[in-house]
Structures are given as C-alpha cells and as structure tokens.
Amino acid sequence: MNINMTFFGQMLTFAVLIWVTMKFIWPPLNAAIEERQRKIADGLAAADNSQKALEQAQTNADAAIREARAKANEIIEQAHQRANQIVEQAQSEAVAAGNRQKDVAQAEIAAASNRAREELRSQVASLAVAGAEKVLRREIDPGAHRVLLDELAAQL
Template sequence: MNLNATLIAQLVVFFILGWFTMKFVWPPLMKALDERAAKIAEGLAAADKAKTDLALAEKRAVEELRKAREEAATMRTNAEQQAAKLIEEARVEAAQIINRAQKAAEEEARASVQRVLEELREEVARLALVGAEQILRREIDAKAHAELIQRLKEELK
C-alpha cells in the first residue's frame, strides 16, 4: 500500500469522523453542558436571592424588634401614668371620704351636744321646780308646771 493513499484514506476517515462528531455527538454534549451551566447559574441566582432575602428579613426583624421595644416602652409609660392617675384619684376620693366622715362626726357631735343640753335644761327645770315646790310646799297644777318648764327652757337657751 502506498503511503499517500493511506494518508488520504486516514484524512477522509478523520474528516468523516469529525463531521459525524460535529453533527451527532457534539450538539447533545453542548446541550448538556448548556443545561448544566444554566442550572449552575440558576443556583447561583437563587443563592444570591436567598442571601438578599435573608438580609432583608434580618433588617425587618431588627425593625420589628425596635418597634416592639418602642411600643413596650410607650405601654409601660402609659401604664405608669394611669397608675399615678388612679393613685391620685384614690387619694382625692379618700380625702373626700375623710372630710365627709369628719363632717358627719362633727354634726353627730353637735347633735349629741344639743341633745345633752336639752336633757340638761329639762333636768335643771325639773330640779328648779322640785326645789321651788319644796320651798313653797305646795303642789302646782300640771298646766302651770308645763308652762314653767317651757319658760325655763327658753331662758336657759
């Protein structure tokens, strides 16, 4: 066999093999590589998106925590103000109750003093009549007796 013919035959077989590879083998390989590259790109994009979402979620969480702390501080302040207001209202109400009790006690004491004074006047009048009766040694009729008691009461006031 001739070296040139062998070389030409090998060259023809090489080109046929190259054409066959380019036509039937290379496109599925490129398609698989492109799909793999697309999956990798999607994975990287998803990882970047997840990283961005995580940073955003952390920001939101920090903001929500700050808001919750502010609301708690506001609620605590409001509760303290309400407590102070309730305490002050209770103090005012207690002072009013004490004042009413003092006035009622004073009124009761005045009424009691009046009652005692009235009883004392009646007793003085009775004793004066008894004394006058003993001095005069005579019985005074009931009508005159009542009039004298009334007059003595008036004079004692």
C-alpha cells in the same frame, strides 16, 4: 502495502471522524454544556436573590419586632399611668368619704352635746326652782339656808 497510503487513509478517516464529530456530536454536546452552565448561573443568581430577600425579610422582621416592642412598652406605660390615676382617684374618694363621715360624726356629737346641755339646763332650772320653793317654804334662817344651798350644790 504502502505506508504512505495507510497513513493517508488514516488521516482521511480521522478527518471524516473530526468532521462528523464537529457536525453532529459537538453542537448538541456544546448546547448541553451551555444549557447546564446557564442553569447553574440561574441557580446561583436565584440563590443570591434568595439570600438578599432573606436578609431584607430579616431586616423587616427586626424592624417590626422593634416597633412592636416600642408599642408594647408604650401601652404598658399608659397602663401604669392609668393605674396610678385610678389609685389616686380611689385615694381621693376614700379621703372625701372619710371626711364626710367625720363631719357627720362631729355633727352628731355636737347635736348630742347640745341636747345634753339643754337637758342639764332644764334639770338645773328645775332644781333651782325646787330649791327656791324649799327656801321660801321655811322661814328665813341663814343656817337653814346654808344647809339647803349645800344640798343643792351636792345635787348639781
């Protein structure tokens, strides 16, 4: 056996193995590696896009929350203003009703006072007529007149 021949046979076998590997094994293996790299790259790109979409959604949500809070504060402020208007209106209506009742009561008091005065005048007039009758029935005597006038004054 010749070492050169063995060496040459091994080289030829090795060359055939390399050629078979390069022709039939390496391309599918390389395609699988490239496919895996492409899937990983797509996955990373999708993750980046998802992260950006999440950040955009968070920004939009924050903006919507700020807008909702602003509208809520505006609605609350309008409710406070309306409540104040209702309270002021109720107060003014209560004051007006109180003034009307006060005016009615004053009118009733004035009417009662006028009736009492008229009644008092009527009584004074009847007493004056009664006193004059008594004076005229008696004789004219200053002492008697004085007694009658004192009685009349006591009755008034």
